Amino acid sequence: MLAITADAEGRAVRDRRPVPVGLVAALLALLALFGARLAHAEDGYELWLRYHALPAAQAATYRDHASQLLAGDATPTQQAIRQELLRGLGGLLGKAPPLEDTVTRDGAIVVGTPASSPLVARLKLDTAGLGHDGYLIRSVVIDGHPGTVIAGQDDVGVLYGVFHFLRLLQTEQPIAQLDLRQSTRMKLRLLDHWDNLDGHVERGYAGASIWDWQKLPDWLDPRYTDYARTNASIGINGTVLNNVNAQPAILTPLYLDKVKALAGVFRPYGIRVYLSVRFSAPIEVGGLKTADPLDPQVRRWWRDKADEIYRLIPDFGGFLVKANSEGQPGPQDYGRSHADGANMLADALAPHGGIVMWRAFVYSQTNVDDRAKQAYAEFKPLDGAFRDNVLLQVKNGPIDFQPREPFNPLFGAMPRTPLMMEFQVTKEYLGFATHLVYLGPLFEETLAADTMARGKGSTVAKVVDGELDGHALTGMAGVANIGADRDWCGSDFDQANWYAYGRLAWDPTLSSRAIAEEWTRMTFGNDEAFVKPVVDMMMLSREAVVDYMTPLGLHHLMGHGHHYGPEPWDASGPRADWTPVYYHRADKQGIGFDRSSTGSNAVAQYAPPVAAQFDDVRRVPDAYLLWFHHLPWTYRMRSGHTLWDELVTHYTRGVDDVKKMRETWGRLDGHIDAERYRKAAVFLAIQQKEAQWWRDASIAYFQSLNGLPLPAGYPAPEHPLAYYQALRFPYVPGHGP
Template structure:
C-alpha cells in the first residue's frame, strides 16, 4: 500500500505541468516529438515498460519514464511488473531477470555505483531496451538519458550505451541564507522555505530534485558558505532531514556549511580552537546528532579565515588543523569535508593572486583522506576570464576539487545572456604541465593525472524562486552545463548547447543553429565589452553590478579596482612576472615560459600578467590603446547584432519566452554601451590618446558614469 501511494504521489507531482511556456519545466518539457518520421519510429519501439524493483528511486524512474514517454510520444504507455516476460523497455537492478543480468555482466562491471547501461537486446524474438545499473540511482540516471535521446531526436533502435561519471562528487553549492535571501542570487529568493519546513513540502523541491538528478548531480550544499551556525540546531536539522528524505530518492545527498565558531556560538565554549579537546568533543557530538537526523548526510563545506569568516587561524592553527578536526568528526559516519581555498588576508601585502597558493602548498599531504580542498577555477574571484588556479596540480598529496560559479556574479548577472560551458571547458582543458604535457586541470581533479580517492566538482548555484528558476531563460543552460560536465568533462560545449536548446526550446534547424551560435559566442562577447585582454575586477564595489574601473577606495586595497588594472601614463595591466609580483612563478616552468613574455603570452591573459605600454603592438597590428577601443566597441556592436538575430527567430519560439529574452537583450545592449563608454573614457585619462576614427564618441562624460548609483542592485 505504501509503495502504491508513493508511486501515485510521484506520478501526480511529475504530471502536473505549467500551461504557458514560462521556463518552469527547464529541459524536462516532454512535449510531443515534432518530427513525424522520428515520432513514428519512437512509437514503434516503445509502448510498455517492465519495472524490476520497488524502491523509491525505481518508482521515481518509472514515474519519469511514464510521464516523459507519454508526453513525447503522445500515446499511452503501459507498466507491468517483473513477472511479465515481454516488454519494450525493462528497467531495474537486482530484481532484473537473471538471464538478462548474466548477459550484461561484463558491462555492469564497468559502471561502478552510479553508472548506467542502456542496451538493446533480443528477448522472445523481439528487440527490447534494458536500462540497468549496479545501484538504483544508476537506473534513474539512465532513464533520464533515454528521455534525453528522444528529446534531442537521436535514434534508439540499437542502443549500447555504457556511461559512468568521471567524478564522484557532483555538487550544487547554494549560497542561500536562512532568511531566504541568496548571496549573489539573481533569480529571486531561496527555494528553501525554512519557515514552513519540515511540515510543508513545496512541489518545487521535487522538481528541483528531478532537474538536478537528470544531469547527474548527486549532492547539494543547502546553505551559504558565509555560514550561520543556527542551521546546526535541532529545529533546523529537522528541516534539513525533510529535504534529505525527499532528495534521497533522486540520488542526492545533502551537505551543510559549517561555521567554524559554532562551538562558541551554540555550545557556550570559550574557544573554537581545533586542537582543544572540548571543541573536538563538541563537534563529534554535533555530528552524531546530525547523522541521527540524516543518516546519509554528506558532510561539511567550510569557508574559514576568508573575508571575515572565523577559522583555525584565529587560534594560530592551520587550515589543515581545522579541516582535520571536522574530518575526524564525520569520518566514522562516512562523511567528508570540503575546505575552500578561497583565502586572502588584508594583513599580507602580497598579490591576492598568490595568497591561496602560499597558504595551502606548505600543507600538502597534511589533510585527512576524507578532506578535499575546494579550489576556485581562478585565483581571484570568478572573473569573466582567468588563467587556471595555480593550486591545481601543485598539491600532489592533497585531494583537490573544482569550484565554478554558475550564478553570473561578474558576468552580467541575470540580465545578460552568457553561456558558461566554454568558460568551464577552457579551464578544464588548460594544461598545468605539473606531470608533464597533458596534465590538464580536468585530469588533475578526476584523478587521472593526480591520484585521488575522492574527486569532485561544485558550482555556485544560480537557482531561486523566480518562476523560471534562474532569472534569465538562458541562464538555465549553465545549471545544465555544470551537471553534464561534472559527469563527463569530455563533452563539448557545442553538444551541451545543442542538447539544451532542443530540450528547452526547439529542434527546428532555423532556430537551433543560430541560437547555438549565439550561445557559443556569448561569453567571449561579454568578456570583450567588459574586461578584455585579461583585465579583471572592474566592477562596481559591493553589488558588482556594472563597470567602475575608477574605484580606488575600499576596506582593503584588493577590494578596489585600481589594484588590479594598474593603469598609468605608461600603460595598463598587472605585472605578475618575475619583475613584478611573480605570481607567474607559482605555475609550472612551461606555463611560465608561455605567459612570461608579453610577445608570447596568450593575448586573452596579456593584461593579467603584464603591464603593457599603450603603444605596444598586438597580433592584430593595433596598439594596445587601439585594441582596447576595438574590443569595447566591437563587443557592444556584437550585442546589437545579437538582438537582430533574436528578432528573426520570433516565428520559431513561444511568445512568452521570445518577449522575455527580447527585453533582456535590450538591457544587455544598454549595459554594453555603459561598459564601453565608461571604460574607454576612464582609460583615456591615462593613455591621453584619441578614440580612433570611425567609432561613435560617448554621449556622456566620465563624471556622469562615475556618478551613477545602484543602491538596490541585487
C-alpha cells in the same frame, strides 16, 4: 442559450432572451483562442525536462520501441524511475506504454539492476564495472523480442540511464541500435547554494531562496521534488543547502529537523545534503569559550554534533567550510593551520563516511603581496597534510570568478591532496540574470587548460577527476544560480549554465557546443532553423562579455560591493584588493598588473613551461596579456595595433557582438512560444544597453588617464566620464544589506 443578469436588488436571475448566434460564435472563437494561448504558454518552469509531444511521425517511430514498460517499484528510487518514464514517454509520445511484468511483444523497455530485475539478471550484462552511478542502455533481444534495456549496478545508475534515454527522445536521436555505456570519475557533483536562513540569496538573481525554512519540516513544496528530478537528470548528486558565509543556527536541532525533511525528498534521486558550517559554531551555539581545533572540548563538540546529524540523516554528505577568508573565523585565529581545522572536522565525520570540503578561497588585507598569490602561498606548503576525507575546494581562477582568468595555479601543484573544482554558475560578475552569457565555454576552457604539472596533457580536468595523481575522492562544485522565480534561474538562458555545469561535472571532456545544442533542443524544440542560430549565439556570448567588460586580461573592474556595472576608477574600498585600481594599475604611461618575474612573480606558481609562457610578453596569450604584464599604451600588439587601439577595438567588438545576438534573436520570432521569446528579446535589449555602458564608461576613464585619441572610425563615449562616475545603485539584487 441562457444568460445571467441581475435583478433590481442585485440578485442573479436567468435571462431567457436568446443570445445572437453570431455573438455565440464569436465568444466560442475567443475562448478557443484564449485556451490555445494558455495551452501553449510557457514560463520556463519545466527547464530542460520539457516532455512536450514530438512530431507525429517521430513519435510513431519511437512508440514502436516503447510498446511496454517493465520497471520495478520496490524502492523509492525505483518508484522515481517508473514515474519519470511514464511522465516522459507519456508526454513525448502522446501515450505512455503499459506497465507489464513479462515481455510479450517487440519494443519493450526493461529497466533495473541485476539484483532488482530477473530479466536484467538473465541478460548477463557487464554492470559490475559501472560503479554506483554508471549505467548502460542497450538494444537487446528478450524471449525472441527486440527491446531496450536500461541497467546499472545500483538504482541511482538506472535513474541516470533513464534520463539519458529520455534525452535521446527529446533530441530526436535514433534508438533502434543502442549500445551506450556511461560512468563518471567525478565522485561528488555538487551545487553550492549561497542561501541564507532569512530567504536572501547572496549573489542570487532569481528571487528568494527556494528553501522555505519557516514552513519546513511540515510543508514539503512540490518544487523540492522537481529540483531533485532536475539535478538527477544531469547527474548532480549533492547539494549544499546554505551559504558559505554560514549562520551557526543551521546546526541547531530546529534547523536540522528541516534539513532532514529536505534530505528525505532528495534521497530517491541520489542526492545527498551537505551543510556549510561556521568554524566558530562551538562558541555561538555550543556555549564553549573557544573554537581552537586542537582543544579537546572543541573536538568533542564537533564529534557529538556529527553523531547528532547522522542519527537524523544517515546519508548526510558532510561539511563545506569557508575559514579565515573575508572576515570569516577559522583555525588561524588560534595560530593553527587550515589542515588543523579541516582535519578536526574530518575526524568528526569519518566514522560516518562524511567528507569535508575546505575552501581555498583565502586572502588577507594585511598581506601586501599580490592577492592572486595568496591561496597558493597558504595551501601549497600543506600538500599531504589533510585527512583522506578532505577535499580542497579551489576556484577556477586565482582571483574570483571573473569573466576570464587563467587557471588557478593550485591545480597541479598539490599532488598529494585531492582538489575539488569550484565554478560559479550564478553570474555575479557577468551581468546578472539579464545578460545572455553561456558559461559552457568558460567551464570547458578551464578544464582543458594544461597545467603541465606532470608533463604535457596534465589538464585541470585530469587533476580534479583524480586521474593525474590517482585520487579516489574527487569532486566539482558549482555555486548555484537557482531561486524562487518561476523559471528557476532568472532567465531561460541562465538555465543553460546549470545544465552545462552538471553535464561537465559528469564528464569534463564534453564539448560545450554539443551541450548547448542538447540544451537548446530539450528546452525549446528541434526546429533546425532555430537550433543552429541559437547555439551560435550562445557560443558567441561568453567572448562578447569578456570584450565589453574585461578585455585582454583586465579583471575586477566592476562596481564596488554590488558588482553591477563598470567602476574602473573606484579606489574607495575598505581594502585595496577590493578596488578595481588595484588590479588594472592604469596611469598615464600604461596599464596592467605586472605578475611577471620582474613584478609580483605570480607566474612562478605555475609549472615551469606554463610560467615561461606567461612570463614572456611575446608568448603570453593576448587573453591574459594584462593579467600578467603592465605595458605602455603604445605597446605594439600582434595585430599591429597599439595596446590602446586594441582595447578600444575589443570593447567595441563586445557591444557589436551583443547587437548581432539581438539581431539573430529578432529573426527567430514565431519559432518558439511568445512568452519565452519576448522575455529573451527584452533581456537582450537590456544587455545591449548595458554593454554600451561598460564600453563607454571604461573607455572614458582610461582615456582620461592616457589622453590618447580613439582609433579612426570608433565613436566616443555617449556621456562624459563624470556622468558614469555619478551613477549609484543602492538596491542591486543579490548583494544584501
